[in-house]
Amino acid sequence: MVKLTLPDQWLGEDLPGWEAERKTAADILHRVRGGEPEYAGDLGWFRTRTWAGDDTLERLTALGAEIRSKADVFVLIGVGGSNNAARSVIRALAPQGAEVVYTGNSLSPHALGSLLERLEGRQVYLNCIAKNFETLEPGAAFRVLRLWMERRYGPQEAAWRILCTGTPGSPLEELCTRRGYAFLPFPTDIGGRYSALSNVGLLPMAAAGVDIFRLADGARRMEALLGEAPPEENPALLYAAFRDYLSRRGCRVELLSSFEPRLRWFYKWWEQLFAESEGKDGKGIFPVTGEFSEELHSLGQFIQEGFPMLFETFLDIAQQGPGDSLVIPPDRGTGDGFDYLEGMDLWDIGRTAFAATRRAHGEHLPCAVLEIPRLEEESLGALFYFFQFACYLSCRLAGVNPFDQPGVEAYKRWMFQGLHKP
Numbered sequence: 001m002v003k004l005t006l007p008d009q010w011l012g013e014d015l016p017g018w019e020a021e022r023k024t025a026a027d028i029l030h031r032v033r034g035g036e037p038e039y040a041g042d043l044g045w046f047r048t049r050t051w052a053g054d055d056t057l058e059r060l061t062a063l064g065a066e067i068r069s070k071a072d073v074f075v076l077i078g079v080g081g082s083n084n085a086a087r088s089v090i091r092a093l094a095p096q097g098a099e100v101v102y103t104g105n106s107l108s109p110h111a112l113g114s115l116l117e118r119l120e121g122r123q124v125y126l127n128c129i130a131k132n133f134e135t136l137e138p139g140a141a142f143r144v145l146r147l148w149m150e151r152r153y154g155p156q157e158a159a160w161r162i163l164c165t166g167t168p169g170s171p172l173e174e175l176c177t178r179r180g181y182a183f184l185p186f187p188t189d190i191g192g193r194y195s196a197l198s199n200v201g202l203l204p205m206a207a208a209g210v211d212i213f214r215l216a217d218g219a220r221r222m223e224a225l226l227g228e229a230p231p232e233e234n235p236a237l238l239y240a241a242f243r244d245y246l247s248r249r250g251c252r253v254e255l256l257s258s259f260e261p262r263l264r265w266f267y268k269w270w271e272q273l274f275a276e277s278e279g280k281d282g283k284g285i286f287p288v289t290g291e292f293s294e295e296l297h298s299l300g301q302f303i304q305e306g307f308p309m310l311f312e313t314f315l316d317i318a319q320q321g322p323g324d325s326l327v328i329p330p331d332r333g334t335g336d337g338f339d340y341l342e343g344m345d346l347w348d349i350g351r352t353a354f355a356a357t358r359r360a361h362g363e364h365l366p367c368a369v370l371e372i373p374r375l376e377e378e379s380l381g382a383l384f385y386f387f388q389f390a391c392y393l394s395c396r397l398a399g400v401n402p403f404d405q406p407g408v409e410a411y412k413r414w415m416f417q418g419l420h421k422p
Helices: 008-034 037-042 054-070 084-093 109-119 136-153 155-161 171-179 199-208 212-228 235-247 261-278 299-305 346-362 377-398 406-418
Strands: 003-005 073-077 099-103 124-130 162-166 182-185 253-258 286-291 310-317 367-372
Touching (some): 003 235, 008 235, 008 377, 054 212, 073 199, 084 099, 084 377, 099 109, 124 136, 124 155, 155 162, 199 212, 212 377, 235 310, 235 377, 253 261, 261 377, 299 346, 367 377
Parallel strands (some): 124 162, 162 182, 310 367
Antiparallel strands (some): 003 367
């Protein structure tokens, strides 16, 4: 499901220190498994079936099929945790469903205006996702788009084309009640960055044609593994311990890298999860990502010879999936210098490039490998749960609250003051 390989040559240099780190992590794992009362209000994601049970999956699958039958375009209005998970899966798998487009994640008038132009002449559904309906970016976009929908379709038809996902009892639910929009609950016991396996992430995925049952199955199997595996074999514990061990020895930046461009938006989800969860109280590991092989020609220079503050986690895909094969054709006599590639599959060329990069980088910095079997729903569901669980453990090792985000709220106070919000 998920295989973790750690760089023993780096950890073995201080074996007593690494063993002590793993023991501390094992103690935390024991407490986490037993349930920590101080975080009970934020652990709705911890049991996948709580918000992604079979009844929920059936309901959302049916709603997604209905949307696909009536819409060309599904507009997801949300920012950060309200859209990152869905976008990462949809962009990675490119399912055959309604086209999902994203807004409410910037304040660019050009971006929103261009979207309105793209929607002309197409059949549209809206999904506004906002746990706290005070966030400016989705709030402004929702007003513009719902008024556009009402002008185009009329209030009655627009009402059944607009869905909202928000906190029960919030101003967003009150607005839905007044205007006749469908309303789905945003779990009160899950923060946005942990919300992939809930209405927040699952409805847009279903509208796009993703098999959300398979996604949830991958998460459930990962949940079972991490809940049962002993500390010495638990990949989330070992990953969290590895991160904390290196952080305490000066590696304050983690580079998550892969040779698969379809994971580009998964990087965004991962960056938010760890940056927003760990980055507080003057602590945390700064998460950055590397899109290889393109960025080997830019980031690669720093990785090889820059200031030694990095460690790297490669996200690797072990097996080919549909569409993952393309053989280099013969073209002898042109003298382009690439005859040595004739008959080789680009997949195998990429595997060689990954092995060479891992070896080169591993000579200069600690490099772990996190391997999934294939890029498919089960693997992505497993990765969501794996990283959420590991992030929880990492924050506990660092001594910070995994679930709050006081720094995010600080900029909002100044922004609302500048906009004269009552």
